[in-house]
Amino acid sequence: MRPVDLPPVWMAPMAGEAASAALVAAVSAAGGFGQLGAAYLAPARIAEVAADIRARTDRPFGINLFCPQPSRRDDAAMDAYLARLAPWHAELGLPAPARPERCEEDFEAQLAATVAARPAVVSFVMGDPGAARVAALKAQGFTVVGTAxxxxxxxxxxxxxxxxxxAQGYEAGGHRGGFLSSSEGALIGTMALVPQLVDALDIPVIAAGGIGDARxxxxxxxxxxxxxAVGTAFLLVDECPLSPAYRAALLAARDADSTLTRAFSGRLARGVANRxxxxxxxxxxxxxxxPNAASRPLRQAAAKAGQxxxxxxxxGQALPLNRAPGTAAQLVAALQQGWRA
Ligand SMILES: Cc1cc2nc3c(=O)[nH]c(=O)nc-3n(C[C@H](O)[C@H](O)[C@H](O)COP(=O)(O)O)c2cc1C
Structure with missing residues (x-):
């Protein structure tokens, strides 16, 4: 059983450069299920991007948000982090790094914008949205998805x-989406995690992490x-607006270059190892x-400078499996080959 009969191949939500209306719409139009990673988008921008998706396709799509994080402000730790960033700022000709005024968008306002955009699925990561919020969303006709x-x-x-x-396995690209035991959850591979969740739960389980092709x-x-839910493989499709430096690094990376790091955000995330x-x-x-907010100027300038x-x-770890996926539609079709009706 799939949630509300959505297609078997979902594009995993990806906040940041891949949060593109053209990409989400292309996946849904091709018979996959496109999802917008809206965590870093201001509420007004969520409305704009959702309207853009709608203008491109009448197929259903999803919107994903980060649950609010219980983060402790520690100015001394932040200043130490800024001191680490300083030489890289100098290298790129940026002003010295500064404490960010604001670290995240207002979650309730993002959720209100998401509800107003009427996606088929509202999904959450890095937390439990809670029974009251889930019930309210379901009462309004949304399918609600969590991440474990x-x-x-x-x-x-x-x-x-x-x-x-x-079910987000260890192989998955991007931030770890868990919330119990440690702030990041557990590090269990997809092969082990999916059947354990399938056995334990009475609701559908969507596998994510390390799925790069029909196999x-x-x-x-x-x-x-x-x-x-496939993330990394969609980063390299034609419609994904990755910066050329990011794209080139993904094309060059080998399997053993994948690492888990807190360096850019303070939270464990998987990406290609670098300086x-x-x-x-x-x-x-x-x-x-x-740190995610504090390192943003560095990351943006590095992308511009091609560094x-x-x-x-x-x-994710499956990155080298799919170096030339072509269009989103071609990747959806290739992935669908692995699913037996
Ligand atoms: C660039 C990037 C950004 C991501 N952003 C989000 C996000 O905003 N929300 C979320 O739930 N998961 C996010 N993820 C994780 C994916 O949703 C998904 O769990 C993961 O991509 C699946 O593993 P794969 O990359 O091996 O396909 C992101 C992953 C990547 C690669």
């Missing part, structure tokens, strides 16, 4: 009433998943999302 990195998180999300749970889709279905991840390996950092060694290069 281990069984206890899946059980909690199910108890909160979500319609389906994304991964077939494997996820064999493990009992009701759908797959920044190596320099900050093991260094204590302020809580997410504070991938100073850029967050979020991508």
């Amino acid at each position: 990195t281990h069984v206890s998180e899946g059980l909690q999300l199910q108890a909160s009433g979500v319609d389906a749970v994304v 991964g889709v077939a494997a996820a279905q064999a493990l009992g998943a009701s759908a797959v 920044v991840t190596r320099a900050l390996d093991g260094v204590a950092l302020p809580d997410f999302p504070q 991938a060694d100073l850029l967050s290069l979020w991508a």
Whole structure:
């Protein structure tokens, strides 16, 4: 059983450069399920991007938000982090790094904009949206999806009433989406995680992490998943507006270049290792999302300057499987080959 009969191939939500109306719409128009990673978008921008998706396709799509994070402000830790960034700022000709005035968007306002945009699915990551919020969304006709990195998180999300749970395995690109036991959840591989969640839950499980081609889709279905959510492979499709430096780094990376790092955001995330991840390996950092905001000027300037060694290069372990996916429609079709009706 799939949530509200959505297609089996989902594009995983990806906040940042991949949060593109053209990309989400192309996936949905091709018979996949496109999702907008809206976590970094201001509420007004969520409305604009959702309207743009609608103008491009009448197929259903989803919107994803980060649950609010209990982050502790620590000025000394932030100043130490800024001091680490300073030489890279100098290298790029940027002013010295400064404490960010604001670290994240207003979650309630983002949620209100999401509701107003009427996506088919509202999904959450890095937390449990809670029974009251889930019930309110379901009463308004939304399908609500949560993200789990281990069984206890899946059980909690199910108890909160979500319609389906994304099982995010260790292989997945981007930030770890868990919330229990540690701020980032657990580090369980997709192959082990999906069947354990399928056995433990009464609701559909969507497999995410390390699925890069039809073989991964077939494997996820064999493990009992009701759908797959593929992120990294969609970063390289024609419609994805990645900066040339990011794209080139992804094309050059090999399997062993993948790493888990807190360097850019304070929260564990998977990407291609570079100068920044190596320099900050093991260094204590302020809580997410504070470093994420503080490192934004560096990341933006590095992208402009074509310096991938100073850029967050979020991508999963299956990255080298799919270097030339073509258009979003071609990738959706290739992935669908692995799903047996
Ligand atoms: C660039 C990038 C950004 C991401 N942003 C989000 C996000 O905003 N919300 C979310 O739930 N997951 C996010 N993720 C994780 C994906 O939704 C998904 O779990 C992951 O991409 C699946 O693994 P794969 O990359 O191996 O396909 C992101 C992943 C990447 C690569």
